[in-house]
Amino acid sequence: MSVNIEKTDKKRIVIVGGGFGGLKLANKLRKSGMQVVLVDKNNYHQFPPLIYQIASSGIEPSSISFPFRKIFRRRKDFYFRMAEVRAICPARNMIQTSIGKMTYDYIVFAAGTTTNFFGNTRIEEEAMPMKTVSEAMGLRNALLGNLERSATCATEQERRELLNIVIVGGGATGVEIAGVLSEMKRYVLPADYPDIDSSELHIYLIEAAGRLLSGLSEESSQAAENFLRNMGVNVLLHRKVVDFQDHKVILEDGMEIPTRTFIWVSGVRAQSIKGFPESALGRGGRIKVDAYNRVEGMENIFAIGDQCLQTADKNYPYGHPQLAQVAIQQGELLAENLRRMEKGKRLKPFRYRNLGSMATVGRNRAVAEFKKVKLQGWIAWLLWLVVHLRSILGIRNKVVVMLNWLWNYLTYDQSLRMIVYARKAKEVKDREYREATTHLGEDLVADCEKKQ
Amino acid sequence: MSVNIEKTDKKRIVIVGGGFGGLKLANKLRKSGMQVVLVDKNNYHQFPPLIYQIASSGIEPSSISFPFRKIFRRRKDFYFRMAEVRAICPARNMIQTSIGKMTYDYIVFAAGTTTNFFGNTRIEEEAMPMKTVSEAMGLRNALLGNLERSATCATEQERRELLNIVIVGGGATGVEIAGVLSEMKRYVLPADYPDIDSSELHIYLIEAAGRLLSGLSEESSQAAENFLRNMGVNVLLHRKVVDFQDHKVILEDGMEIPTRTFIWVSGVRAQSIKGFPESALGRGGRIKVDAYNRVEGMENIFAIGDQCLQTADKNYPYGHPQLAQVAIQQGELLAENLRRMEKGKRLKPFRYRNLGSMATVGRNRAVAEFKKVKLQGWIAWLLWLVVHLRSILGIRNKVVVMLNWLWNYLTYDQSLRMIVYARKAKEVKDREYREATTHLGEDLVADCEKKQ
Numbered sequence: 034m035s036v037n038i039e040k041t042d043k044k045r046i047v048i049v050g051g052g053f054g055g056l057k058l059a060n061k062l063r064k065s066g067m068q069v070v071l072v073d074k075n076n077y078h079q080f081p082p083l084i085y086q087i088a089s090s091g092i093e094p095s096s097i098s099f100p101f102r103k104i105f106r107r108r109k110d111f112y113f114r115m116a117e118v119r120a121i122c123p124a125r126n127m128i129q130t131s132i133g134k135m136t137y138d139y140i141v142f143a144a145g146t147t148t149n150f151f152g153n154t155r156i157e158e159e160a161m162p163m164k165t166v167s168e169a170m171g172l173r174n175a176l177l178g179n180l181e182r183s184a185t186c187a188t189e190q191e192r193r194e195l196l197n198i199v200i201v202g203g204g205a206t207g208v209e210i211a212g213v214l215s216e217m218k219r220y221v222l223p224a225d226y227p228d229i230d231s232s233e234l235h236i237y238l239i240e241a242a243g244r245l246l247s248g249l250s251e252e253s254s255q256a257a258e259n260f261l262r263n264m265g266v267n268v269l270l271h272r273k274v275v276d277f278q279d280h281k282v283i284l285e286d287g288m289e290i291p292t293r294t295f296i297w298v299s300g301v302r303a304q305s306i307k308g309f310p311e312s313a314l315g316r317g318g319r320i321k322v323d324a325y326n327r328v329e330g331m332e333n334i335f336a337i338g339d340q341c342l343q344t345a346d347k348n349y350p351y352g353h354p355q356l357a358q359v360a361i362q363q364g365e366l367l368a369e370n371l372r373r374m375e376k377g378k379r380l381k382p383f384r385y386r387n388l389g390s391m392a393t394v395g396r397n398r399a400v401a402e403f404k405k406v407k408l409q410g411w412i413a414w415l416l417w418l419v420v421h422l423r424s425i426l427g428i429r430n431k432v433v434v435m436l437n438w439l440w441n442y443l444t445y446d447q448s449l450r451m452i453v454y455a456r457k458a459k460e461v462k463d464r465e466y467r468e469a470t471t472h473l474g475e476d477l478v479a480d481c482e483k484k485q
Numbered sequence: 486m487s488v489n490i491e492k493t494d495k496k497r498i499v500i501v502g503g504g505f506g507g508l509k510l511a512n513k514l515r516k517s518g519m520q521v522v523l524v525d526k527n528n529y530h531q532f533p534p535l536i537y538q539i540a541s542s543g544i545e546p547s548s549i550s551f552p553f554r555k556i557f558r559r560r561k562d563f564y565f566r567m568a569e570v571r572a573i574c575p576a577r578n579m580i581q582t583s584i585g586k587m588t589y590d591y592i593v594f595a596a597g598t599t600t601n602f603f604g605n606t607r608i609e610e611e612a613m614p615m616k617t618v619s620e621a622m623g624l625r626n627a628l629l630g631n632l633e634r635s636a637t638c639a640t641e642q643e644r645r646e647l648l649n650i651v652i653v654g655g656g657a658t659g660v661e662i663a664g665v666l667s668e669m670k671r672y673v674l675p676a677d678y679p680d681i682d683s684s685e686l687h688i689y690l691i692e693a694a695g696r697l698l699s700g701l702s703e704e705s706s707q708a709a710e711n712f713l714r715n716m717g718v719n720v721l722l723h724r725k726v727v728d729f730q731d732h733k734v735i736l737e738d739g740m741e742i743p744t745r746t747f748i749w750v751s752g753v754r755a756q757s758i759k760g761f762p763e764s765a766l767g768r769g770g771r772i773k774v775d776a777y778n779r780v781e782g783m784e785n786i787f788a789i790g791d792q793c794l795q796t797a798d799k800n801y802p803y804g805h806p807q808l809a810q811v812a813i814q815q816g817e818l819l820a821e822n823l824r825r826m827e828k829g830k831r832l833k834p835f836r837y838r839n840l841g842s843m844a845t846v847g848r849n850r851a852v853a854e855f856k857k858v859k860l861q862g863w864i865a866w867l868l869w870l871v872v873h874l875r876s877i878l879g880i881r882n883k884v885v886v887m888l889n890w891l892w893n894y895l896t897y898d899q900s901l902r903m904i905v906y907a908r909k910a911k912e913v914k915d916r917e918y919r920e921a922t923t924h925l926g927e928d929l930v931a932d933c934e935k936k937q
Contacts, residue, residue: 037637037680076633077903093545095901102677103900112680115633132637170907181528181567185489185584225554228489228564429892429900433885440881448555448881449547451529452567454907455622 035133036070038112043068044138046371047128049118050304051078051101054338054360055143061368063108066375067139070112072130076100079166080425082357083434085206087169088176089213090447094166096433099426118144120307120474122481123331129474139371142320142328142336143364146301146355149317159277160297163206172296174452176214179293181452184228190291194280196234197292201274201282202299203240204247205392208257210296211238212394213447215264220445236266237290239282241273241299246392246400248354253392253400256409260394274299301355303340308478315342319352324382326367337363346385353385357424362386393417396442487585488522490564495520496590498823499580501570502756503530503553506790506812507595513820515560518827519591522564524582528552531618532877534809535886537658539621540628541665542899546618548885551878570596572759572926574933575783581926591823594772594780594788595816598753598807601769611729612749615658624748626904628666631745633904636680642743646732648686649744653726653734654751655692656699657844660709662748663690664846665899667716672897688718689742691734693725693751698844698852700806705844705852708861712846726751753807755792760930767794771804776834778819789815798837805837809876814838845869848894 038045044067048055051073062069080097087094101113116130127136148162161172176198183195198214200207214236222231238245238261244254245261245268261268269284276283282290303318313328315321319342321329326341328334338360342352353359363383370380391401391413399414401407408416418438425431441447490497496519500507503525514521532549539546553565568582579588600614613624628650635647650666652659666688674683690697690713696706697713697720713720721736728735734742755770765780767773771794773781778793780786790812794804805811815835822832843853843865851866853859860868870890877883893899 035637035639075904076629077905093547094905095545095903098903098905100677100900100902103898103902106676107679114637116637166903167906170905174907177528185487185566185568187487224558225552227559429888432888436881436884436888446555448552450552450555451547451550451618452527453546453550453622454619455626455905 036114036116036130036135037133038068038070038114038135040136041068041110043110044375045070045136046139046141047072047135047137048141048143049073049128050142050144050338050340051075052081052143052145052338052360053357054145054364055141056104057361057364058141058143058337058368059105059111061365062371065368065372067371068110068112070114070135070137071101071105072114072116072118073101074115074117075165076102076113076115078104078426081164082205082421083425084163084166084169085210085213086447087166088163088172088210089217090173090177090449090451091213091441092434092437093449094170096430096437097425098166099430104426118306120477121334122308122477123334124481126333127477129477131473134477137333139333139335141326141367142304142306142334142340143338143360144304144306145339145360146303146317148297149300149302150297151300153276156274156277156297160201160295162297163210164301170453174454176294177450177452180226180229184226192233194291194293196229197237197290198235198294198296199237199239199282199290199292200296200298201239202297203238203242203245203268203270204298206298207238207240207296208245208261208392208394210298211236211261211266211268212264212398215261215266216395216445217447218265221447221450225450237269237292238266239269239272239274239284241271243270245270248356249390249392249400249402250407252407253402253409256400257392257394260398264395301339307474308481316352317342325370325380326363326383335367337367343383346383349385354390356390358388359385391417391420396445488566488568488582488587489585490520490522490566490587492588493520493562495562496827497522497588498591498593499524499587499589500593500595501525501580502594502596502790502792503527504533504595504597504790504812505809506597506816507593508556509813509816510593510595510789510820511557511563513817514823517820517824519823520562520564522566522587522589523553523557524566524568524570525553526567526569527617528554528565528567530556530878533616534657534873534876536615536618536621537662537665538899539618540615540624540662541669542625542629542901542903543665543893544886544889545901546622548882548889549877550618551882556878570758572929573786574760574929575786576933578785579929581929583925586929589785591785591787593778593819594756594758594786594792595790595812596756596758596792597812598755598769598791600749601752601754602749603752605728608726608729608749612653612747614749615662616753622905626906628746629902629904632678632681636678644685646743646745648681649689649742650687650746650748651689651691651734651742651744652748652750653691654749655690655694655697655720655722656750658750659690659692659748660697660713660844660846662750663688663713663718663720664716664850667713667718668847668897669899670717673899673902677902689721689744690718691721691724691726691736693723695723697722700808700842701844701852701854702859704859705854705861708852709844709846712850716847753791759926760933768804769794777822777832778815778835787819789819795835798835801837806842808842810840811837843869843872848897 047070077098086092116132120129150157179195273285320336322341324345339355389403393399397411399417401413499522529550538544568584572581602609631647725737772788774793776797791807841855845851849863851869853865
């Protein structure tokens with residue numbers, strides 16, 4: 034295997050990850066005079082804010098995903114490669130990917146985060162995360178499969194396990210999935226599952242901190258909590274999950290909740306790359322960068338978005354929140370700074386403009402905060418819809434999502450409730466293929482150390 | 486586990502399979518005074534005529550699937566159970582399913598067919614069938630993954646394997662997938678995959694008989710073949726595939742075609758159930774039935790659709806073609822006959838009304854045949870669109886499919902080109918669960934034999 038990209042006399046910039054930040058950067062580098070290589074492990078950009086609606090059968094993966102090749106169709110000096118970056122050797126300006134080695138003039142890490150299980154391998158094995166479109170599809174299948182099985186299972190014990198849904202993590206994702214599942218319990222279950230007594234379905238939302246949505250104000254947290262409690266969600270605050278055994282979630286205080294639907298949205302850590310000096314990494318594995326998103330001590334290595342930790346912004350001395358807006362603004366500025374660098378101009382430091390944040394809890398129910406205004410209820414909800422619809426890539430996707438939302442709203446239904454796997458499991462082969470390449474990069478790192 | 490359905494004083498009819506036939510029957514038994522139990526291994530009805538468009542990234546699984554529980558929402562005396570039927574004991578009016586035993590007063594087998602690999606386990610292992618929504622998703626992932634990999638693979642040999650697509654079976658499905666992939670080659674590849682020389686992508690369609698679409702007239706076969714050849718598909722007739730080894734499809738005459746995209750749509754056999762006397766099965770494992778779709782020699786066991794073989798219809802002495810229309814008409818008549826049976830009235834024998842058949846080959850290209858008319862080209866194509874759109878279940882699905890078609894038509898694109906797996910592979914557990922239940926039914930069969 035080889036990356037198979039010809040090196041021309043143009044400078045090559047490699048962007049690792051096509052999320053909000055990487056995509057914005059790649060877009061802004063159009064006609065920059067550089068050769069742009071985008072590397073992502075998926076062949077599509079995904080839209081994380083709506084992933085929870087995939088899990089709840091409200092929308093399809095394709096409605097919030099967009100193939101990279103389609104985005105950059107017919108663009109010159111641009112290459113997409115579906116691969117994972119394994120290691121970097123800064124001394125040689127080289128990376129090792131799952132499909133081969135590649136040199137760069139500039140490299141930008143925008144690979145985001147992955148789910149953090151805080152070292153508990155049993156939880157990692159058993160819990161279902163919801164960071165990616167694929168994981169959300171797996172969760173949807175599990176949710177629906179467990180409902181079916183609950184109607185026919187052998188024991189009372191098993192039925193309880195199948196009908197308890199435990200969500201760990203009270204951030205936006207946890208709140209949103211709890212909200213939409215409680216609506217499914219209220220509106221869909223009684224109509225479609227006469228075999229199941231809907232009062233036996235229990236939804237638990239567990240948060241270690243003292244309130245939900247810790248990124249928002251106390252007021253919004255309280256509003257979200259009230260919304261959820263009114264909808265029948267068991268919100269447990271100040272409670273820490275420490276283990277999972279025999280289909281039981283185990284809390285620090287000894288409490289046990291039997292469940293076979295164990296959703297883990299409790300925390301993230303930055304994607305890691307071999308060869309990065311430990312000293313360059315900060316809290317949560319995030320790459321420490323200066324005000325220009327340059328990795329400390331490196332000339333031509335950058336990081337943006339959730340993967341980086343930037344403490345130079347005076348309003349955010351402990352780093353920015355890991356939000357789409359930060360990544361987008363950093364991608365945009367970095368594109369400008371790279372052009373400036375090429376021209377030998379002075380660089381502009383990054384300042385985050387907080388455009389506000391929001392979370393939705395259910396039908397007509399959301400919380401939103403802006404500089405001076407806090408909104409709750411249906412106005413916030415409507416605003417949430419508009420903002421998210423605007424941000425989805427592509428007209429087709431916007432129309433399909435809007436149609437689905439309208440439909441779900443009018444019918445009180447999340448109607449895509451099909452259990453579908455991609456069969457003739459070629460994915461297994463892909464996984465083998467991927468595993469066969471995990472050792473890659475060790476050579477480069479060893480080699481690199483010799484050189485230094 | 487238990488099926489968990491209370492036996493009331495009403496007669497119980499069990500319908501095995503919710504395809505075209507089973508669904509029609511279940512619908513027509515509304516207010517029949519019987520307890521209706523629908524058993525299907527999926528939790529949704531699927532629409533096979535459009536499955537090939539899932540594989541080609543044109544539409545999503547959810548657009549042509551519909552959850553059974555939604556279809557039968559709030560219907561009285563109706564039960565859905567997601568399960569597979571393992572065995573039957575006619576002497577005791579009992580079946581063994583993957584979720585437990587169940588008795589019946591009437592039972593109707595409408596489980597359709599499965600892909601026939603004609604006993605070649607290597608082909609079964611390696612080839613990708615396209616009978617189900619899940620298989621089509623697996624195929625889509627494989628197609629897209631192979632394209633990506635072809636841009637970076639190590640050897641010339643591997644690239645050839647990745648860029649050859651071999652379709653075995655020249656029936657409607659084979660013709661349709663060949664057509665849509667040739668359009669992808671022409672319109673999508675040059676724009677989105679500048680790394681791939683589209684002239685290196687080769688599509689082979691291999692058929693053992695002397696012509697494509699053997700269910701239609703010679704004239705239509707010829708038209709379809711011409712369409713495909715003009716679009717660059719390598720149509721091989723009178724050629725039989727006998728093996729698959731080392732990424733090579735091997736033909737009877739010794740010809741070898743290297744490929745990693747080996748699509749098998751070459752034949753079907755009826756789903757089999759333990760406990761059925763061998764003598765009750767005919768060609769292709771189909772259950773022999775009389776003019777009333779009753780299994781020969783049985784009072785209360787019926788079979789309809791692709792799974793049955795009915796030779797009493799004088800126009801079809803060798804059995805009906807395995808088409809949706811036959812299943813639908815048989816389901817409809819059987820519902821009527823069951824009501825008649827209950828009232829002690831005379832039963833009506835089945836006569837198939839052939840409403841015509843059609844196949845589409847590409848943009849503005851299809852063939853259609855009715856009693857007196859044969860159509861080709863864009864009129865047939867338009868007709869094909871209308872007929873299929875009408876048959877899709879649910880307004881939401883109709884709208885979404887129409888929107889996708891319109892979009893794809895206008896943009897010359899099949900735009901849902903995302904490689905998505907359902908992660909956190911709960912499906913593996915489901916498969917284990919399923920395998921753990923395969924032995925079920927052996928007891929019942931043994932028991933049943935003792936009794937007889």
